[in-house]
Amino acid sequence: MNNAEAKFILQGYRPNGADAGDATFSAALAQAQNDPALGRWFAQQQAFDAAVGAKLAAVPVPADLRAAILAGGRVTTAGTAHRAWWNRPAWMAAAGVAILLAAGVALWPKQAAAFSDFAFADAKLSAMHGGHGHESNELQAVLNDPATRLGQKLPINFANLHETGCRTITFKGRDVLELCFKRNGVWFHAYIARAADFPRLALNSTPALEDRGSTAIASWTDHDHVIVVVSKTGRKNLEALL
């Protein structure tokens, strides 16, 4: 591969590092590491791409767009001709039993379950997540490191991660950071919230595992943050990180 061919491949490499695990780029990346001129070109190209990406991410979105979409979605769902599952007699009976059972269950740790529910649903919806910006890349590198174990103290600076472009989603009106990382060829999704935002969460510092079908979830707290990691490839892969 000559440098022109390497450049052709490398200009498709996203500056947020999301393509780090893609074998297509391996040879060209290695060449950039060994060839100073190509390496300089690649660094400049990445900086340029990151700068354009940051400008695009700074484009304001109309303030009322989200509300309009949600309102439209509710109207559309309500107006669809098919009968919703919760509107069928058999399901209604089953749901009634479930509600009675749920009412009998102690509330604790209801909020913890809700947070992991949220992380579970979000991870299921998006095949490839974010974690953008310099701060995210650094935390991502720690999480990618085979030596890092879930439950150990992570270098999380919530405010910096938020300000420098890490994907932020809202749960119960509070910010939750999400970034993905890769270990042994498998993607994981980490959700980080400030512990102070969820004072009723009663999590341990040791990760607790739970299964949701083929998906596994680990939840713990480092006292400052609540962290949930979701693996869509099952418990075994998640246990390997403990």
Next chain:
Amino acid sequence: MSSEIFTQLVDAHYTPLFRFALSLTKNPSDAGDLTQQTFFIWAKQGHALREEGKAKSWLFTTLYREFLRGRRRAERVTPLEELGPVESDPPAPEVDLVTGMDAGLVVAALQEVDEVYRVPLTLFYLQDLSYKEIAEMIEAPIGTVMSRLSRGKAQLRAALARKEAGARGKVVPFQSQTARKLS
């Protein structure tokens, strides 16, 4: 689909979808309508999607198809056979040119890139989809996506240089003959 899941889906994707729509329509109002239309279709049909993990690709693809469907000037798309060659050895771009610019000006420069390149280029800069996912979305081979990214970046560099010169109140000739040939 529960309203909570729908809300999460909207929160996760409406911002990049709007920015993608803006690069296509060049108009915030139309971009907002296109984004809403995409979620409207999801609310009607999206629950039928078997793999929930494909939701993001589905939304971007649906938005793009809705844009194409609604456009009346399809004949203005540049036929690929008329395109010039990909830059064989692209120069390193000037980062300072972009960092000192207003976001609106950068987006305006992006909107000057031919649509056939602008679609993959915008998706690349949104950084949500890999080049493979972009290829699936626009139904083009991976090599074609790479070529379009290369050509698109050449046009973007030229457009940024024009914007910068315009912002400084100067008129400068094209620096890149290759970019001129491609534009």
